[in-house]
Amino acid sequence: MSAQYSRLKGFADIYGAQLKRFTLLEDMARQTFFRYGFEELRTPILEPTALFLRSIGEQTDVVQKEMFTFSDRKGRSMTMRPEATAGVMRAAIEENLVRQGQVSRFFSIGPMFRYERPQKGRMRQFHQINCECLGSDSPYADADLICMLMDFLHHVGLKKLKLKINSLGCKKCRPAYMEKLQDFLRATPAQSLCGDCLTRREANPLRVLDCKQPGCREVCAKAPKLLDHACADCKSHMELVLTLLEKAGIAAEIDASLVRGLDYYMRTTFEVVSNEIGAQTAVAGGGRYDGLVAQLGGPDIPGVGFACGMERLALLLNEAEPAPLDFFLLVPDASERQQGFQLLVNLRKQGFSGEMNFGDAGFKSLMRQANRSGARSVLIFGPDEAAQGSIAIKNLATGEQINAPLDALPAALARVLGK
Ligand code: HAM
Numbered sequence: 001m002s003a004q005y006s007r008l009k010g011f012a013d014i015y016g017a018q019l020k021r022f023t024l025l026e027d028m029a030r031q032t033f034f035r036y037g038f039e040e041l042r043t044p045i046l047e048p049t050a051l052f053l054r055s056i057g058e059q060t061d062v063v064q065k066e067m068f069t070f071s072d073r074k075g076r077s078m079t080m081r082p083e084a085t086a087g088v089m090r091a092a093i094e095e096n097l098v099r100q101g102q103v104s105r106f107f108s109i110g111p112m113f114r115y116e117r118p119q120k121g122r123m124r125q126f127h128q129i130n131c132e133c134l135g136s137d138s139p140y141a142d143a144d145l146i147c148m149l150m151d152f153l154h155h156v157g158l159k160k161l162k163l164k165i166n167s168l169g170c171k172k173c174r175p176a177y178m179e180k181l182q183d184f185l186r187a188t189p190a191q192s193l194c195g196d197c198l199t200r201r202e203a204n205p206l207r208v209l210d211c212k213q214p215g216c217r218e219v220c221a222k223a224p225k226l227l228d229h230a231c232a233d234c235k236s237h238m239e240l241v242l243t244l245l246e247k248a249g250i251a252a253e254i255d256a257s258l259v260r261g262l263d264y265y266m267r268t269t270f271e272v273v274s275n276e277i278g279a280q281t282a283v284a285g286g287g288r289y290d291g292l293v294a295q296l297g298g299p300d301i302p303g304v305g306f307a308c309g310m311e312r313l314a315l316l317l318n319e320a321e322p323a324p325l326d327f328f329l330l331v332p333d334a335s336e337r338q339q340g341f342q343l344l345v346n347l348r349k350q351g352f353s354g355e356m357n358f359g360d361a362g363f364k365s366l367m368r369q370a371n372r373s374g375a376r377s378v379l380i381f382g383p384d385e386a387a388q389g390s391i392a393i394k395n396l397a398t399g400e401q402i403n404a405p406l407d408a409l410p411a412a413l414a415r416v417l418g419k
Contacts, residue, residue, distance in 0.1 A: 011124055033152070165255065167234055170267060176229065181223060270285070327376070332366060377416055
C-alpha cells in the first residue's frame with residue numbers, strides 16, 4: 001500500500017522487534033535503577049526555550065542548530081526538549097524535589113528532539129534513558145553512577161563497550177585553561193579551522209575541542225589539555241573517581257578530547273562508546289554539572305548524570321524477534337464461531353497467546369491467514385469437530401497434528417507446543 005502521508009524525516013514508527021528491544025531496555029533500566037535508589041520522573045516534552053538556552057548554553061550546536069523551536073499562539077518561544085537534564089532540573093526546583101545536604105536520584109525515559117542529519121543511530125526524534133543524581137559533589141557519587149550505567153549495559157547484554165572519561169575542571173581552574181586554549185587557537189592559522197570553529201574560538205573555545213571536522217580535530221590533537229592545567233581539587237577528584245572505578249572492576253580510558261557538547265559540565269565527563277555502530281559512536285554520555293541548579297534559580301546543589309540513546313543501544317542488541325503467538329484458531333463456519341470465541345477466551349485465560357478468524361472465508365484462505373499470523377500452531381474447529389466435541393491441533397513447525405477432546409484442549413495444546 002502506498003501511503004498518502006509519510007512520517008517526517010528522522011522520525012520513526014516503533015513496532016515489532018524494535019519495540020521489543022525498547023521495552024526490554026526500559027524494563028532492564030527500571031530494574032537496575034531501582035536497586036540504586038533512583039525514582040522515576042516524567043517531565044513535559046515542551047519547555048520554554050529559555051530553559052535550554054540557559055542550561056545547555058547558547059554557543060552549543062544543540063542550541064544553535066538542532067532545536068525544534070517555535071512560537072505558540074501567544075508568541076511565546078517553546079522548544080521540544082533536545083535532552084532531559086534541563087527539564088529534570090527545572091522540575092526538581094519547581095516541585096521542591098531536592099534539598100541541600102540530601103541526595104536525590106531521578107531517572108526519566110522518553111523521546112528527545114534534535115534537528116540533526118539523520119543516519120544510522122541518529123534520529124531527529126530519538127529516545128533517552130536519563131539518570132540524574134543530585135545533592136553530592138563527592139567522587140563517590142560519580143563512581144556510583146558510572147557503576148550503575150555499566151551494570152545496566154551489562155544486564156542488557158552489551159559487553160564490548162569502552163568507557164572514556166575526562167575532567168573539565170572547575171570555576172577555579174577552567175578560566176586560566178580557557179585562556180591558554182584560546183591563545184593556542186588564535187595562534188592557529190584561520191584556514192586550519194572550520195567556519196564554525198573560527199566563531200567558537202572567540203565565543204566558547206572549549207567547543208572547538210568537540211568539533212568533528214577532520215582539520216579541527218588535527219589542530220585539537222596538539223591543543224593544551226585541561227587535565228594538565230586542572231587545580232589540585234579537580235585532580236584529586238578525578239583520581240578518586242578512577243580509583244573507585246578500578247575497585248569496582250570497571251576499565252576506564254582517559255580521553256583529553258572528551259569535552260561533551262553541552263555547556264553545563266564541570267569536572268567529570270564520560271562517554272560509553274561502541275565501534276559496532278560506526279567509529280566510536282557514543283551510546284551513553286554524561287558528567288558532573290555542579291552549579292547548574294543554582295544557575296536555573298534553585299539552591300546550589302551539585303549533580304552528576306548521564307543519558308543513554310535507546311536507538312543506539314537497540315542497534316547493539318541481538319535481533320529480538322517478538323515472541324510468536326501460540327495458536328491461530330481457525331473456525332471456518334459461522335455456526336461454530338460463538339463456541340470458538342469461548343475457546344479463544346478460555347485459552348487466553350489459561351495464559352496462551354492467540355487469535356481467531358472473525359469472518360467467513362474458504363479453508364485454504366484461512367490456513368494462509370494462520371500461517372501469516374506467525375502462530376506456532378493452528379487449531380481447527382469445524383462442524384465435524386464440534387459434533388464430536390473435539391478440536392484439531394496442528395504444530396505449524398513440525399506438521400504434527402492431533403485431535404483432542406475440547407475439555408482437554410489446554411493440556412493438549414501445551415503438549416504440542418512443548419510448554
Ligand atoms: P548527549 O551526549 O547529548 O547527553 O546524549 C546522550 C546520548 O543520547 C548519546 O550518547 C546518544 O547515545 C544519544 N543521542 C544523542 N543524540 C541522538 C540522536 N540524534 N539520535 C539518536 N541518539 C542520540 C545528554 O543529552 C545529556 N543530557 C546527558 C546527561 C544527563 N548529562 C548529565 N545528565
